[in-house]
Amino acid sequence: MNRHTAAAQIRSSRRGQSKQPNIKSQSAHPVDLHVGQQIRIRRIQSNVSLGDLGAGIGVSFQQVQKYENGRNRVSASMLYEVAKRLRVPVAKFFEGLPDPEGTQDPQIVTEVDDRIAYISTAEGRRLIEDVLLLPPRVRSRVVALVSSIADEEMEERPEADM
The missing domain is CATH 1.10.260.40 (lambda repressor-like DNA-binding domains)
Incomplete structure (x- = not known):
């Protein structure tokens, strides 16, 4: 094995080693x-x-x-x-x-309320801000409209999507 081949193998093995920690750090x-x-x-x-x-x-x-x-x-x-x-x-x-004292499972699964997660997006904040500009009576109509649309969407979804 010549010097260049050995150096290439070392570099290759180092690259393979450096990829291992990156895979773990991505999750x-x-x-x-x-x-x-x-x-x-x-x-x-x-x-x-x-x-x-x-x-x-x-x-x-x-x-x-x-x-x-x-x-x-x-x-x-x-x-x-x-x-x-x-x-x-x-x-x-x-x-x-x-x-942590009550958890025996090393895999901790956390759930974030989807509503809070949505409100924390720019779109969610804009929606809330705009709805709050409406008079209360119109606001309740908007809620009824959105609820109606959501109900229709849920009815149209095939069972497999749920």
């Missing part, structure tokens, strides 16, 4: 996902933009996005800074998780 831990979603919800409830939160805690808005979607874990000190900037107790980010 975020459910607690990291939950904490990230809670950061997003609390940030939006506080009417703080990604950029403002990032500036307030000393990171870019892209880094805040990574925290929120669970791609990057939030360290304890950073979570403390996020809580301080959003003026919420650190414990708020863990609400809804099962008690």
Whole structure:
């Protein structure tokens, strides 16, 4: 084996080794996902933009996005800074998780209420803001209309989709 072939094999094996940790890091831990979603919800409830939160805690808005979607874990000190900037107790980010002492299953499955997740999107916020501009009587008509459309959609769905 010549020197170039040996070097190529070493590089190839190193590349294979470096791919292993990346595969593991791509699947975020459910607690990291939950904490990230809670950061997003609390940030939006506080009417703080990604950029403002990032500036307030000393990171870019892209880094805040990574925290929120669970791609990057939030360290304890950073979570403390996020809580301080959003003026919420650190414990708020863990609400809804099962008690670690009571959980025997190592796979923690967290559920985020779909309604809260939707409201935390730009579309959801815009919908709520626009509906709140309507008079109460019109608002109730809009709710009735949306409910009627949702009912029709559920009736038209084949059983396999449910």
